[in-house]
Amino acid sequence: MDDGATLIGRLQAELGADAVVTQASEMTGFVEDFRGRYKADALCVVQPGTTEQVSKVVRLCAAHGVAIVPQGGNTSLCGGAVPAAERQAPVIVSLSRMKGIRHLDAVNGSIEVEAGCVLQTVHDAAAAVGRLYPVSLGAEGSCQIGGTLSTNAGGTNVLRYGNTRDNVLGLEVVLADGSIWNGLKALRKNNTGLDLKQLFIGAEGTLGIITAATLKLHPLPTHHALAWFAPANPEAALHVLGMFQAACGSTLTAYEVMNRRQLDLVIEHVPGHRDPLEAEHEWHVLVELSDARDADTIEAALEQTLAEAADEGFLVDAVLANSEAQRASLWAIRHSVTEANKKTGVGLTTDCAVPVSSVPAFIEQATRAVHDIVPGLDIVIVGHMGDGNVHFIPMFSFDAWRALPNAAGLSARVKRSVNDVAHRLGGTFSAEHGVGQSGLPEMAHYKSFEELAMMRAIKLALDPHDLFNPGRLFP
Ligand SMILES: Cc1cc2nc3c(=O)[nH]c(=O)nc-3n(C[C@H](O)[C@H](O)[C@H](O)COP(=O)(O)OP(=O)(O)OC[C@H]3O[C@@H](n4cnc5c(N)ncnc54)[C@H](O)[C@@H]3O)c2cc1C
Known part of the structure; x- marks a missing residue:
């Protein structure tokens, strides 16, 4: 019996055969990422049901020198939860049975x-x-x-x-x-x-x-006041954010931005959605206030702030959610962007954060940087403007992508040009999705020697034999 088969046998003996998946056909959902961009072999997938079982799995894998990839829902957008192609097939430890x-x-x-x-x-x-x-x-x-x-x-x-x-x-x-x-x-x-x-x-x-x-x-905030509005441009959206911060304090809960292209893609690819506003506008913001005590105050604050923004010319159109159903349908547009973009083509998703006040400059400079490389390329923008996190997504159609002579090289160049803009503005290339596989070259490029040295020292202290997710996070 080879060592891999011995390890599988021991894992089965510890956890029970039904908690160890070895058939390639049954491993598909574990070895391939959400968008189908990363796929590599695993020795097996184990699904422990208790912390003690996880501990036994770790001891066995360590004894056999086989790496572990921990996996949750496998929704990572950067290839974080699946094995890396160039490495020895690991054991995937899925936590899906530990859901109590x-x-x-x-x-x-x-x-x-x-x-x-x-x-x-x-x-x-x-x-x-x-x-x-x-x-x-x-x-x-x-x-x-x-x-x-x-x-x-x-x-x-x-x-x-x-x-x-x-x-x-x-x-x-x-x-x-x-x-x-x-x-x-x-x-x-x-x-x-x-x-x-x-x-x-x-x-x-x-x-x-x-x-x-x-x-x-x-x-739990039991009262919500939500509006969808069209700011004149990203600078105006930033100005209106400042107005909401001043007028609404901590009741300001969400301030999400998207461009026309992003809204169109949701309407085109995800059934049941339509433009919330009558006329076509280039920029869109979803703003929500919430409070645990009182609906009237936040509703009045929302309406008054929007009215003032309109009077001052920062806002060109707006709609208020008048019911819980309308609120849910406006949020559903926001939550459908990933599904829509996946169906549209190959989006070179970036996950930059910059100081909130630099968001308009980031959008303008990143657009220029990408168009210097691929003139006229479709740019999809969606982001959590309230915290400075913008997903700036240069988008190729599937056909255009297939026709590229060096798609991987071009993708790296385009993403780097966007990340460079964020870096120059004091930002980061990785705000919330993690580094995963797609961000590894950027770690090497943007993290300082001192930061990487401290991170490596911690890795060495806690995982000296590189058992967990080898090759990740530490370029
Ligand atoms: C439609 C959609 C929308 C999204 N929107 C957002 C968003 O707005 N904001 C955001 O931050 N992200 C977003 N994401 C990305 C993703 O959902 C998040 O990163 C999420 O936190 C990943 O959780 P997961 O359980 O799927 O983890 P996985 O994808 O399974 O794993 C992610 C990483 O965590 C590690 N890991 C998982 N479980 C454990 C564990 N128990 N112990 C140790 N390591 C573990 C994995 O090894 C991997 O490195 C979105 C993804 C999709 C598909």
Whole structure:
């Protein structure tokens, strides 16, 4: 028996045969990423049901010298959760069976969940007791808590509640030697040295396997006031954002932007959507206020701020959501962009963040930079303007992409030109999706020697034999 087969036999003996997937046909959904851009072999996929089983899997893989790729919902947009083609076939550890909610304490504002719990399930459990887990994104029906922690996911509520990192109280992690670190304290204050959980948040599965987390809950806002409006241009959208910040304070929850092209793609490719506004406009913003006590105040603030923006010429058209159904349908447009873009062609998705006040300059300069390389190329723009995160997506049709003599080289050049603009403006190439496989060259290019050296030292201390996600994050 070769070593791979021996390892599979031992994994089956520990977990039961039904928790170890070995047939290539059954592994498809695990070895290929969401957009079908990354695909590579795995030795097998294991689906442990408990933290102790994860620990046993880690010990066995370590003993056999076989790498581990932890996997959540496999919704990564940068090839993060699937094996890399040029490496030895790893064991994929899927957390999908570990989906329990262990404990919810509404007064403490905390919920302890297993890593495989789907984000939407956490939302529902919190809402049932009048609380909110605020991390919200288009993939929330399938991405898992472990994946959102490992990528430090952002989404549409960062403006008010921060990203995942800001909403975690504690973690449970299986380390590279198979030991289990129980750091599941539900405390808001704990000054006992280094805050170790922060190392694993955003580590993209390179330092350990997160098996459970204690998440922070907030009061559930029961009242929402939402508008969809057309700003005159990105500068005007920024100005109106400033008006909302001044007038609405912390009730300002989301401020999302998209260009005409993005809206058209959603209308064209995702059934049931139409332009929310009567006339065609080049730029669109979805703004939402929310509050736990009072609907009238936020509705009045929304209307008044929009009216003032219109009077001052920053806003050319707007519609208010008059019902919960209308609010849901406007949000559905925003949450359908990834599906629409996937059907449109090959989008060279970028994930830049710049200081919020630099967003218009970023859009203008990045457009110029891309058109200097490919004149007239379609540019799709959608972003979380309120936190400075813009997905600037140069888009090729499938036919144009196939006809390119060196598609990979051109893609790298185009993305680098966009990332360079963000870098010059004091920004980053990776705001919320993670680095994965697609961002690795950018890590080498933009991270300083000192940053990479500190990161490597931490990797060496926690995973000296490069067991977890080898080749990721550390170029
Ligand atoms: C339609 C759509 C919309 C999206 N919108 C957003 C958005 O607005 N904001 C945003 O931030 N992202 C967004 N994403 C990207 C993606 O959903 C997030 O990155 C999400 O956090 C990934 O969760 P996942 O469970 O699918 O993780 P996976 O894709 O399975 O894994 C992501 C990374 O985490 C590691 N990992 C997974 N689970 C564990 C674990 N338990 N322990 C250790 N490492 C682990 C993996 O190895 C990998 O490196 C979107 C994706 C889609 C498809």
